[in-house]
Amino acid sequence: MTKKRAPPPPPPPPPQSSTPLISPFSSSSTLSIAVFLCGICFALLIPPSFFSKILSLTFISNTNINTNDSTRTVSNVASSLTLNSASLILPQILLHRNGEPEPCGSLVTLTPTSRIISQKNTLYEFDSSLTSLLLNSESSVKNNCNAIIDLGHYTNFCDMGPLKTPLQHDHEKLVRVEGYGTLPCSYFTREGVRVENFEGLMKLPPISSPPNSPVHLYAVPAGRLFMFAPSFVGEEFHLTHVKHPEGKKIYLETLSLSPKVFDIHGFFVESEADDIVDRALNQKSESHKLKRSSTGANGYSVSSTRTSENAFDTHSKSAKDLKQRCFDVLGIRPYRENLADGLQVLRYNITTAYIPHLDWIDPSPSLDHDFLTGGTGSNRYATILLYMTDFEKVEGGETVFVEGKSLDPEAPSQGEALEDLRADKRLTELFKRDSWQEKMVSQCKSALSVSPKRAKSVLFYSQHPDGRKDDASMHGGCPVLVKKQKWAANLWVWNAPRLGYPEAPVKADRNANGKKKQKKVAADPRAADQQDQQVHVTFKNRGNDATFKNGVLFYEESFWGNLHPGQQHSVNSFEGHIWNVKVNDKVVKTWIVGKDKVQVFVL
Numbered sequence: 209m210t211k212k213r214a215p216p217p218p219p220p221p222p223p224q225s226s227t228p229l230i231s232p233f234s235s236s237s238t239l240s241i242a243v244f245l246c247g248i249c250f251a252l253l254i255p256p257s258f259f260s261k262i263l264s265l266t267f268i269s270n271t272n273i274n275t276n277d278s279t280r281t282v283s284n285v286a287s288s289l290t291l292n293s294a295s296l297i298l299p300q301i302l303l304h305r306n307g308e309p310e311p312c313g314s315l316v317t318l319t320p321t322s323r324i325i326s327q328k329n330t331l332y333e334f335d336s337s338l339t340s341l342l343l344n345s346e347s348s349v350k351n352n353c354n355a356i357i358d359l360g361h362y363t364n365f366c367d368m369g370p371l372k373t374p375l376q377h378d379h380e381k382l383v384r385v386e387g388y389g390t391l392p393c394s395y396f397t398r399e400g401v402r403v404e405n406f407e408g409l410m411k412l413p414p415i416s417s418p419p420n421s422p423v424h425l426y427a428v429p430a431g432r433l434f435m436f437a438p439s440f441v442g443e444e445f446h447l448t449h450v451k452h453p454e455g456k457k458i459y460l461e462t463l464s465l466s467p468k469v470f471d472i473h474g475f476f477v478e479s480e481a482d483d484i485v486d487r488a489l490n491q492k493s494e495s496h497k498l499k500r501s502s503t504g505a506n507g508y509s510v511s512s513t514r515t516s517e518n519a520f521d522t523h524s525k526s527a528k529d530l531k532q533r534c535f536d537v538l539g540i541r542p543y544r545e546n547l548a549d550g551l552q553v554l555r556y557n558i559t560t561a562y563i564p565h566l567d568w569i570d571p572s573p574s575l576d577h578d579f580l581t582g583g584t585g586s587n588r589y590a591t592i593l594l595y596m597t598d599f600e601k602v603e604g605g606e607t608v609f610v611e612g613k614s615l616d617p618e619a620p621s622q623g624e625a626l627e628d629l630r631a632d633k634r635l636t637e638l639f640k641r642d643s644w645q646e647k648m649v650s651q652c653k654s655a656l657s658v659s660p661k662r663a664k665s666v667l668f669y670s671q672h673p674d675g676r677k678d679d680a681s682m683h684g685g686c687p688v689l690v691k692k693q694k695w696a697a698n699l700w701v702w703n704a705p706r707l708g709y710p711e712a713p714v715k716a717d718r719n720a721n722g723k724k725k726q727k728k729v730a731a732d733p734r735a736a737d738q739q740d741q742q743v744h745v746t747f748k749n750r751g752n753d754a755t756f757k758n759g760v761l762f763y764e765e766s767f768w769g770n771l772h773p774g775q776q777h778s779v780n781s782f783e784g785h786i787w788n789v790k791v792n793d794k795v796v797k798t799w800i801v802g803k804d805k806v807q808v809f810v811l
């Protein structure tokens with residue numbers, strides 16, 4: 209059964225200035241160009257083994273594509289730039305589609321031209337160039353993805369088309385692939401580090417690796433997010449690029465392949481666990497304080513199958529640090545506040561539970577938001593669950609993934625577990641026969657379940673890598689079987705701007721203000737519509753009026769950021785949007801966005 213989820217908390221803290229894209233490599237573009245063009249310098253930087261793979265280069269323009277056939281006719285190898293063979297050497301690549309453990313073909317040897325290297329070294333140009341090189345590569349013929357990576361296929365993989373490409377913050381910056389006009393993929397390492405330029409690609413094989421070790425690259429379609437690609441339970445992903453608050457190591461251990469579930473070792477620390485609980489207990493604001501949990505995307509309604517209590521922590525230091533770390537772990541850079549749901553803190557007492565559900569929110573007819581992630585919509589993509597208390601298996605309170613296989617080879621079947629439960633007098637006193645709680649306890653004992661441990665955390669995905677909802681991600685909070693409190697929290701990350709934000713996707717037949725609109729037939733209707741109507745708005749507090757000293761900006765009722773003297777926020781909004789300034793929880797100013805393309809509201 210798919211349950212609707214609680215409304216997301218108010219959009220959290222101020223949009224932060226973008227953090228630079230991750231680079232595990234000490235990159236400097238000037239240095240990189242110099243290095244690329246200087247065979248001698250280069251020889252000092254990489255292991256001599258790579259020299260065995262030197263090929264001369266050709267730059268290919270104009271290509272005839274036969275998408276049904278793996279053989280491609282490449283014509284007009286016009287601007288043939290044969291370079292000094294020592295100048296451009298890239299590791300051999302094993303290319304994967306996002307989230308897939310099996311590479312999609314045999315080793316790919318890339319032979320970029322000096323033109324590509326010297327002119328296309330920004331992040332977006334790099335994505336475009338690498339996609340073009342992969343498309344033109346002769347070696348990516350047969351593959352294990354039940355398809356041939358011919359030009360048409362690979363192109364379609366990276367560019368899912370206007371109806372299936374969610375608009376990300378940087379959509380306008382993407383550089384279409386030369387000769388094809390399609391959107392490029394972005395490329396990640398197995399651990400979720402984005403490869404930003406050729407210099408970075410060159411440095412990927414660890415110095416200690418055997419000669420000619422190939423590099424596994426994960427291609428993520430335009431508009432989509434990176435997803436880990438484990439091939440066996442127990443497989444680890446060491447995230448040496450993610451900063452741990454106490455300098456420890458963070459790594460993922462695969463708990464299940466479908467649903468995709470991981471134990472994130474070292475994600476957070478005990479002091480953060482204590483802080484989360486303290487803050488939840490001390491939350492004063494009506495919308496954020498601890499109270500009986502609700503379900504559904506349409507406001508607060510208490511459900512009989514979600515009996516926990518919850519609170520929200522959107523902008524404490526711990527919440528912000530955890531959200532940032534969560535994005536780092538997931539390979540999503542830069543951090544984007546509009547993809548993050550606030551930290552939701554949960555408390556369960558004896559017998560309370562949350563019935564199996566999807567975190568992916570069911571579309572609501574009364575909301576204009578486009579939840580359909582197989583298309584251009586936005587919805588929950590990944591969840592990181594944090595546990596603050598220790599529970600033994602017999603004490604219940606696990607998180608159960610009802611479609612997942614138990615890690616315990618001795619686990620009973622669901623029927624056996626139900627029999628055991630009914631033979632236990634204490635448990636029969638706790639749960640009515642045939643109640644959802646009784647059924648759930650039997651699922652918790654037989655399916656994949658994770659027992660809470662202080663400062664332990666789990667990651668799972670609610671979508672497939674291409675955005676479709678993953679029904680296997682059905683999970684729940686198991687009934688607590690003893691007199692003890694379970695404290696947990698979740699961080700939800702959306703695949704594109706989330707419900708409640710001005711840049712969130714709206715249903716195809718609505719405009720940004722919820723009014724029905726005529727369907728347009730255009731090459732990229734979404735991009736055109738959204739751009740047409742977008743208004744760039746700046747909110748400023750000049751500090752001239754003491755009334756606004758503690759001003760806080762809200763998009764309608766959703767927290768946006770502090771607007772104290774000297775502070776300002778620039779956002780893309782739409783005509784008719786309502787922005788409020790509150791002081792001590794009271795609205796002291798309301799602005800309604802007008803027609804002009806650029807507007808400034810000043811306190």
Ligand SMILES: O=C(O)CCC(=O)C(=O)O
Binds near residue numbers: 554567593683685698
């Ligand atoms: O409490 C748990 O273990 C799971 C909670 C959960 O799934 C949720 O709040 O969405």
Ligand SMILES: [Fe+2]
Binds near residue numbers: 565566567683
């Ligand atoms: Fe959930």
